[in-house]
Amino acid sequence: MQAPPGLGPLHRVAVGLVLALLALGGCERPPAGPADDRPLVVTTTTMITDLARQLAGDRVRVVGVIPPGLNPHTFEPTPDTSVLFRKARLVLYNGLHLEGKLVHMFEGLGPRAVALAEDPRIVVRASEWPQGAPDPHVWWNARHFMVFTEKARDALIALDPDGAETYRRAAARYLAELETLDGRIRQAVARIPPERRYLITSHDAFYYYGAAYGLTVDAVLGTSTDASPLPLRVQELARLVVQHRIPAIFHETAVSESLNELVSRVMAQAAKDGQPVMIPPEPLYSDSLDVPGRPAGTYLGALRENTRIIVSALAGEDVRPLLQGMPGSPATVPAPGPAESPDGR
Ligand SMILES: [Zn+2]
Incomplete structure (x- = not known):
């Protein structure tokens, strides 16, 4: 959740809550009354909610249960959530235990529930911390999100065969956009001098982004925010910053202020040790998009915004013109690589 610059943490939280509530009222609630007889598709994360809307348009009723700005690791279901899952004709979720408190609800749904991240085409790493748990943040590699797109398309066609042509057309267009952006991100990250290609953030949400686009990634916390930070992390990361003269480290949206505060402590410790390091005023989008209508309110928008913030810092x-493919920018050269093997590299 992004707040206007200059606001303190509490104000930022307040703005975030208001925006999340607006999003709930404006977009997430199913329309009242029996008039809407379209099939109900329930989604979990904001990335998947956006994807379902991109592919389905108005053909189905898409309801996302996790509002923008809330954290999927710790999101607690409400009685409304259980009702939605029961009524859903299709549930699209991430899986790999990202939605830790919702997992029991997916059980028993059978083929009505599709875990988009669980696919042999996506090579999942086991996280070091929590030890051995799968790292669920696969979506920040655009090629992984192409797999999400194909699986969501196929699930929608199975649900609503009359709409098959619509879903196929929308998916083909969206896959092409993903492939183009994937190439542009590679070009954008290549603008960072190699010795500065370090991405240090609040929690370990960017391993797949770093692996795909060429950044070494580290974080104060492991792959779940539902854990406590190890006591020595701040000092270790400050040492890394000093050793590699890293000019910037990053806060994230949708994590606690106290977790972002630990990143600020890394900054303070590094400065004390002789390496001034900055934290950009705009946090990165890790586990949630911004509210719809904002630049990072879609998956493609958030991926562009993250890359812009990282390369700028x-x-x-x-690199905004490059990422948007404006005429005259290097992004007008063709994106590398075929789309058929999105294997994570
Ligand atoms: Zn996360």
Whole structure:
């Protein structure tokens, strides 16, 4: 959740809550009354909610249960959530234990529930911390999200065969956009001098992004925010910053202020040790998109915004024109690689 610059943490939380509530009222609630007889598709994360809407348009009723700005690791279901899952004709979720408190609800739904991240085409790493747990943040590699797209498309066709042509067309267009952006991100990250390609954040949500686009990733907390930070992490990360003269480290949206505060402590410790490091005023989107209508209110928008913020902080260059493919920018050269093997690299 992004707040206007200059607001303190409490104000930022307040703005975030208001925006989340607006999003709930404006977009997430199913329309009242019996008039809407479209099939109900229930989604979990904001990334998956956006994907379902991109593919289905108005053909189905998409209801996302986790509002923008809330954390899927710790999101607690309400009685409304259980009713939605029961009524859903299709549930699209991430899986790999991302939605830790919802997992029991997916059980028993059978083929009505589809885990988009669980697929042989996506190579999942076991996280070091929590030990051995699968790292669920696969979506920040655009090629992994292409797998999400194909699986969501196929599930929608199975649900509503009359709409098959609509879903196929929308998916083909969206897959092409993903592939183009994937190439542009590679070009944008290549603008960062190699010795500065470090991405240090609040929790370990960017391993797949770093692996795909060429950044070494580290974080104060492991792959779930539902854990406590190890006591020595702040000092270890400060040492890394000093050793590699890393110019910037990053806060995230949708994590607690206290977790972002630990990143601020890394900054303070590194400065004390002789390496001034900055934290950009705009946090990265890790486990949630912004509210619809904002630049990071879609998956594609958030991926662009994250890359813009990262490259700007580490290389001092505005890559917005490149990421948007504006005429005259290097992004007009063709994106590399075929789309058929989105294997994570
Ligand atoms: Zn996470």
